[in-house]
Amino acid sequence: MRAKSDPILRVENVTMRFGGLVAVNDLSFVAGRGDITALIGPNGAGKTTVFNCITGFYKPTVGRMALRHGNIDIDSHVEKLTDTSRDSLNGTGGSLFLLERMADFQVSARAKVARTFQNIRLFSGMTVLENLMVAQHNPLMVASNWTLGGLIGLKGFHNREKEAIETAKYWLEKTKLIDRADDPAGDLPYGDQRRLEIARAMCTGPVLLCLDEPAAGLNPKESLELNALLRSIRDDHGTSILLIEHDMSVVMQISDHVVVLDYGTKISDGTPEEVKNDPRVIAAYLGAEDETEVQEIEAEVGL
Amino acid sequence: MERTEKPVINWGQLFKDGVFAAIVAFGLFALMLGFKTDQTLNNEMVLVPRPMLLWSVVGLVFLARIAIGYWQASREGRIAPPKKATALWMLKAEKYGLPMVIGFLVAYPMFVLLTAGPQGAIKWIDNFGIQILIYIMLGWGLNIVVGLAGLLDLGYVAFYAVGAYSYALFATSEPIKDFLAQLIGEGFWQAWAFWICLPVAGILAAFWGVMLGFPVLRLRGDYLAIVTLAFGEIIRLVLINWVDFSNGYAGISSIPRPSFFGVPFNATDEGFSAKFGLEFSPIYRTIFLFYVILALALLTAAVSMRLRRLPVGRAWEALREDEIACRSLGINTVNTKLTAFAIGAMFGGFAGAFFAARQGFISPESFVFLESAQILAIVVLGGMGSLLGVVIASILLVGGVELLRELDFLKLYFGDGFDPAQYRMLIFGICMVLMMLWKPRGLISAREPTVFLKEKKIVSADHVKEGHG
Incomplete structure (x- = not known):
């Protein structure tokens, strides 16, 4: 767990209100670079809201979310950046982004945070390969001189497009979808669609990949394959992962760091082992009222 | 699935249906289409008979009724052929x-x-x-x-x-x-x-x-x-x-x-x-x-x-x-x-x-x-x-x-x-x-992919969305 030594994302005091409803209440946590950080909690705990705040789909009511590229020191720069009206800062060794100030597409394009969705959002009428090409829109757009160069058929664009196809092929092989590259995405079975969504997110070249319930609806074998894929993304590509998941076999096996939410409030934060034994987590999942009841439950389950 | 036997078409029945439909059409249209009121130069109202129009409409109804009956009879017992997976002709x-x-x-x-x-x-x-x-x-x-x-x-x-x-x-x-x-x-x-x-x-x-x-x-x-x-x-x-x-x-x-x-x-x-x-x-x-x-x-x-x-x-x-x-x-x-x-x-x-x-x-x-x-x-x-x-x-x-x-x-x-x-x-x-x-998705509804790896497969209209607005 590298949350302290090498953070990539620091979420501070994030609160999200929808009218009178407080979906996320004063949430702070740090995700480490090269870690798989899991965000868990019962249904309706506010996990997806946190994701939507991080990826710019919601603007948090209160709070700050700082993401860094490279080795820029967050502590010494974040206050300085907050005082300006800008959303990012280039310093020695890297750059710092304030995600709450950025529009959703900029979070992906500039801060390099990619995400998947709880209910899969593929371009179902486009082929698998096209889905991955759309993910590389921004570099291809530059290579095509904002369409003008591509329109007259410049060679530079042609070569860049070939590169993009190679990147897509790499991820298709990695997610075992290469044989279905020319099929419409809507034709794939559910498990393949989940993997395709991850491959598509990875094609944007992210530093932080946010996965919203990637194992939902997968069978045990597919879950194991997913574990291997996520580990490979972390180890071979150095992409940090932030994960919402209900499937504890996935969470406990692959996470380096677990944050638990209940009713929008953080109730636990630590390694999987620590969280597993946290009485408040057990209470939240099993529905106990107070400490004494928690102790009774613990005694019952033999902790 | 192949059809095993040809459907029997009862031509007599079809003809009878056609005549009946024609009679109904004649009754309905005899006054509506058969005659037209017109004004002469002296501002007199005259009745202009339009037999050709009337008879052609009645004839059309007769033929149409037989055609519908034939179509229905020929479809009886037939099973719809399976749809082709991809419309290659498109x-x-x-x-x-x-x-x-x-x-x-x-x-x-x-x-x-x-x-x-x-x-x-x-x-x-x-x-x-x-x-x-x-x-x-x-x-x-x-x-x-x-x-x-x-x-x-x-x-x-x-x-x-x-x-x-x-x-x-x-x-x-x-x-x-x-x-x-x-x-x-x-x-x-x-x-x-x-x-x-x-x-x-x-x-x-x-x-x-x-x-x-x-x-x-x-x-x-x-x-x-x-x-x-x-x-x-x-x-x-x-x-x-x-x-x-x-x-x-x-x-x-x-x-x-x-x-x-x-x-x-x-x-x-x-x-x-x-x-x-x-x-x-x-x-x-x-x-x-x-x-x-x-x-x-x-x-x-x-x-x-x-x-x-x-x-x-x-x-x-x-x-x-x-x-x-x-x-x-x-x-x-x-x-x-x-x-x-x-x-x-x-x-x-x-x-x-x-x-x-x-x-x-x-x-x-x-x-x-x-x-x-x-x-x-x-x-x-x-x-x-x-x-x-x-x-x-x-x-x-x-x-x-x-x-x-x-x-x-x-x-x-x-x-x-x-x-x-x-x-x-x-x-x-x-x-x-x-x-x-x-053809609710238009005459040519399938989509051609813009890039392909091995072969170009057409994307059927079932997957392509119309957009949100």
């Missing part, structure tokens, strides 16, 4: 159909000239050829907005109007003419106005496309449709009411006609016919106009085909499929939508400038909502995103209406006052309803 149709259509269009004026002679050819080239090509071009332009980007635009005619008025106003502007007359020479503007104003009209239309795009970016579906509809009406109402600017209802007349790259089409010694040693005839101008609009339409097709394969085109289609996913992949949806609006509008503007130059006179009457509806109908009928589909739909809708005017022989049956062209909206409506029943 891919082939796009691949071979489009070059064939283009080849035919290039040869069309010569063909008509040979068969109909110089006098009769003007009608066929102008009313059919040019008219249909204008709609093909508008359809291809709107196809970028509706078919690719999935943004329902009910006010496309606004850009057509912007293009037409930009050309008309610039070309008839006295200050510009005088200024250029001093600078370059008398008659320069008259000769070159079209070629200079054509790009200007496109740019202005694109500008208005962006102007419309900005306020409607947040809207989707029905709301987007209503706002674009309103935009189309606003442009028309401004043109009607701002008389100082656009001359209101009276419109703008004596708009310079396009020249053959500086050589005018007139009977003078400097004219096209004299220079090329031909006898003067208005047919040359018509043929030239045909090739101009053909070139413009092919430019639209080439650009939109090319754009589809570029990142911006893929982003349009992705936007149609899922806007939220697009934003999560770092695509600036605002810019992407605006480029779709602007490029679609630009082609509308080109077509508008051509329209003004061809007519020589424009007024707001030419840019009513019905035009927008017709262009949209062409795109929807053709199959959203399909270039060949738009061609077929334009020929059916525009050419069909023109053909109705040619059906003079129907007057023999229905009396002198009968004008088939009056029924065009009825026929148009029936066609639309039938399309919605049989």
